[in-house]
Amino acid sequence: MSLLSPIPNYEPFARMQNELKSTDEEIVEGIIPLLEHLVLQHFPKGARILDLGCGSGKLLQQLYLRGYHTTGMDASKELLRYAQINSPESEFILSDIRKFELPPTFDAVLSHIVLLFILNAEELTSVFRNVYTALRDNGLFVFTIPLTDWFHEIAPPIFDHVNVNDECAMIEIFNYKPEERIWEIKVTGFELIENIWKRFDTIWLRRDFFLSEVEAALEKVGFTDINHYRLKDFGSDDDAMACFVCLKQ
Numbered sequence: 001m002s003l004l005s006p007i008p009n010y011e012p013f014a015r016m017q018n019e020l021k022s023t024d025e026e027i028v029e030g031i032i033p034l035l036e037h038l039v040l041q042h043f044p045k046g047a048r049i050l051d052l053g054c055g056s057g058k059l060l061q062q063l064y065l066r067g068y069h070t071t072g073m074d075a076s077k078e079l080l081r082y083a084q085i086n087s088p089e090s091e092f093i094l095s096d097i098r099k100f101e102l103p104p105t106f107d108a109v110l111s112h113i114v115l116l117f118i119l120n121a122e123e124l125t126s127v128f129r130n131v132y133t134a135l136r137d138n139g140l141f142v143f144t145i146p147l148t149d150w151f152h153e154i155a156p157p158i159f160d161h162v163n164v165n166d167e168c169a170m171i172e173i174f175n176y177k178p179e180e181r182i183w184e185i186k187v188t189g190f191e192l193i194e195n196i197w198k199r200f201d202t203i204w205l206r207r208d209f210f211l212s213e214v215e216a217a218l219e220k221v222g223f224t225d226i227n228h229y230r231l232k233d234f235g236s237d238d239d240a241m242a243c244f245v246c247l248k249q
């Protein structure tokens with residue numbers, strides 16, 4: 001019997017995620033400059049990069065185009081199917097990031113908007129331990145995660161996201177339970193399939209952590225030189241999202 005908490009079900013939303021989220025423009029103008037500043041400048045072209053929770057693989061493709069050797073990992077088969085189309089030269093691994101075991105071959109491991117789906121500190125520590133094992137000495141781990149510390153400073157966290165094009169729509173309604181620090185996200189998607197609109201519904205759970213919890217979990221598995229930045233200071237409109245960078249010595 002598995003005691004792991006549930007993984008968000010992305011399968012019915014893979015096309016919507018591919019068409020509506022993480023556009024090439026957002027990646028090239030927002031994420032790549034940040035990664036160049038924090039990580040990529042430390043590694044030569046050809047360095048090996050693993051993207052944990054790579055989704056539809058668009059970031060991997062931009063990294064591949066810049067000369068890196070790219071591998072993506074995700075738990076969603078459907079998203080990996082899109083990722084293989086979007087980044088045909090990358091390698092892919094279908095796995096839960098809480099459970100993988102890889103030899104120390106990566107120069108950098110990245111994870112963007114994924115660790116918020118890890119629902120407790122033990123499982124977060126397992127992810128960090130797996131990443132630590134997969135990194136070479138002097139490898140860097142860079143990830144984003146929302147910090148509870150910063151939610152205290154901002155408006156009541158009930159909001160929604162709506163993304164739409166001619167053939168897909170995706171609505172996410174966020175509801176925060178402060179006592180558990182759990183967000184319930186009601187997700188509804190619509191997809192035009194052979195001229196008929198189909199509707200899909202699910203609930204995803206996400207979590208935020210205090211800065212001290214994230215730092216303690218990273219230190220526990222051996223990471224050093226732990227730094228964090230507020231994404232808002234790099235032009236993001238997400239007030240509470242932090243970007244961590246840490247080192248395997």
Ligand SMILES: C[S@@+](CC[C@H](N)C(=O)[O-])C[C@H]1O[C@@H](n2cnc3c(N)ncnc32)[C@H](O)[C@@H]1O
Nearest residue numbers: 010022053054055074075076096097112114117
């Ligand atoms: C919000 S999407 C982000 C995708 C991509 N990183 C991006 O920035 O566009 C979250 C991704 O994390 C993946 N994911 C969530 N929990 C996971 C887990 N435990 N193991 C593997 N993948 C997971 C989902 O399948 C999904 O592709």
